[in-house]
Amino acid sequence: MSWKPANKPSRVPSWVPGPVRWVVKWGLVAAFLAFLVGLYYLYLASKFDIERVARMPERSVILDRTGLEFAYIHGERRRLITREEIPEVMVQALRAREDVRFPVHSGIDAKGLVRATLRNIKDRSFTQGASTLTMQLARNSYDMRAKSLHRKLLEMALTLRIEHHYSKDEILTHYLNRIYFGSGCHGVEEAAQTYFGRPTSELNTSECAMLVGIIRGPHVFSPFRNWDGALAQRDEVFERMLVCGFLTEQEIEAAKAEKIRLVPEKDRGRGSSYVKESIRRHLQVLLEKHDIRDGGLRIHTSLDAKTQWKYDALLSRPISGLEKDEVGDLQAAVVKMDAETGGVMAMCGGRSYYHSAYNRAYRAKRDLGPAYEPFLSAIAHERGKVVIPGQAVQTGRQLGVPEAIRLTKRLGISGPFQESEDLYRGAVAASPVEMAMASSILANHGKKPRLHFIERITDEQGRELYRYEPGASQAIRPDSARDAMAEVKQAYGKTEWVDVTGSCRDAWGVRVDARSVSVIWLGYDQPKKMGTREQVKKALSSLWVR
Structure with a gap:
């Protein structure tokens, strides 16, 4: 007779139904596994530098084509503020919009998490995150963007660490010091100064x-880009x-009546430069398109910093032959670009950004006069016509005005055009950028490159966030x-020409080197005669940077 061990009595009372026993048993197993997973993610979270939460995101730096630091962009007015400098109405607005239970939860809002989980199960994807302010702070401090279960669990573990290490007031302050507010603004103080020209502590209810x-x-x-959208978001808050x-309805009506003191467009970017603001605008398009919100970016550009600085210095001094001892109202614009790639190597939209932020390189449309002749020659060749040197009208008549306008537009010159035979003599207007592009087509075997400043963008760790993809179309x-x-x-x-219009109100210089094209325009904002033809040509020729 064999021995059999006695059955151990069940720890669960016999009157408990079998299905309940099964749920209890596997529920305990699941709880234990969840405990182990929690320990694992707490261990991962312990590897992160918790002090990083309180540190300021680095400023972004512009590098020229050789890697030389050219300038800083974003962060010139960045400053960490204290809890006492944050208006109470801003705190209330933030809680109402992002996390109303912020003062009472432990960093993870269980109610919100359950609601988001049910929605994600229904949608079969991570469409909602139920992120508290602390969770958003963790995500922004450690750059966790991927939508995955692993990222969410790690974010929650980091959130618990942050809540344990910092007080609620510190978390709120660190959040507002770090979060991205658009237009290159990291932190509420930089946003307040950039958008409203005043410190956070002086913002009114509507601005908050x-x-x-x-x-x-x-x-x-961003109110600079989408005023109506910014107002709609304010009203939602x-x-x-x-x-x-x-707030009560009466208080909201009073707040809506308050003036929002947005910085005027002419005063934005004071202390900057034409080329820096051009890069800033190009960067904003890329940041939006690729959803880049990090600070500490390294912006690798096509600029030649030494050439840019030389042109800046030249234009800041009196122009020989036209000005005597001091800089007057005479203006100038410069564009130098890589003829093959379209990368801008230098740009001056005027002689002083501080005195006038109007970028003439892009926006000034001035008569070309005799400077149009090489382009007329190119489009005549394109149609197989006979080019008669020094006889622009006879050359142009073979094309006709409508065809000449159509082909000139293919070169990137948008006009306006004089719709008569005066067109052939240069009765067409162009900006310096358009002239540089048209000249690049002549220098680049008829190919039209894409004008750009930014070659690539990397983050603090050197990871590439964006790279320019070269492209050119055959214009002629x-x-x-x-x-x-x-x-x-x-x-x-x-391969260089300097020409002055018949009235001596505008002068153009174009120079084509081995691979680059440079364009200089000289004139007054309110057109008037600059001097004699020879004086103006000599003055413009003195501005070339060799």
């Missing part, structure tokens, strides 16, 4: 609500504050461009 409102879409709802009991045939450049060299003895 607007800043809070744009947090969810900092690129889309007011509606939430009403629901949460932070290679032989048309080549023949036009040959005629320039024959007429001027080199």
Whole structure:
């Protein structure tokens, strides 16, 4: 007779139904596994530098084509503020919009988490996150963007660490010091100074609500780019504050009546430069398109810093032959670009950004006069016409005005055009950027490159966030461009021409080097005669940077 061990009595009373026993048993197993997973993610979270939460995001730096530091962008007015400098109405707006239970939860809002989990199960994807302010702070401090279960669990573990290490007031302050507010603004103080020209502590209720409102879409709802959208977000914040009991209807109406003191466009970017502001605008487009919100970016550009600085210095001094001892009202614009890639190597939109932020390189449309002749020659060759040197009208008549306008537009010159035979003599207006692009087509075998400043963007760790993809379209045939450049060299003895309009109100200089094209325009904002033809040509020629 074999021995059998006695059955151990069950720890669960016999009257408990079998299905309940099964749920209890596997529930305990699941709880134990969840405990182990929690320990694992707490261990991972312990590896992160908790002090990073309180540190300021680094400023972004502009590098030229050789890697030389050219300038800083974003962060010139960045400053960490204290809890005492944050208006109470901003705190209330932030709670109403982002996390009304912030003072009472432990960093993870269980109610919100359950609601988001059920929604994600229903949608079969991570469409909602139920992120508290502390969770958003963790995500922004450690750059966790991927939507995955692993990221969410790690974020929650980091959130618990932050809540344990910092007080609620410190968390709130660190959040507002770090979060991205659009237009390159990291932190509420930089946003307040950039958008409203005043410190956070002096913002009124309407301005506070607007800043809070744009947090969810900092690129889309920047008041500089989308005023109506920013106002709509402000009103949504007011509606939430009403629901949460932070403001009454009467107080909201009074707040909406307050003036929002947005910095005027002419005063934005004071202390900057034409090229820096051009890069800033290009950067904003890329940040929005690729949803880049990090600070500490390294912006690798096509600029040649030494050439840029030389042109800045030249234009800041009196122009020889036209000015005597001091800089007057005479203006100038410069564009130098890589003819093959379209990368801008230098740009001056005027002689002093401080005195006039109007970027003439982009926006000034001035008569070309005789400077149009090489382009007329190129489009005549494109249609197989006979180019008669020094006889622009006879050359142009073979094309006709409508065809000449159509082909000139293909070169990137948008006009306005004089719709008569005066067009052939240069009765067409262009900006310096358009002239640089048209000249690049002649220098680049008829190919039209894409103008750009930014080659690539990397983050603090050197990870590449963006890279420019080169591209060019064939504007005219290679032989048309080549023949036009040959005629320039024959007429001027080199691939460089300086011409002055008949009225001596505008002067243009174009120089084509081995691979780059440089354009200089000289004139007054309110057109008037600069001097004699020879004086103006000599003055412009003195501005070339060799």
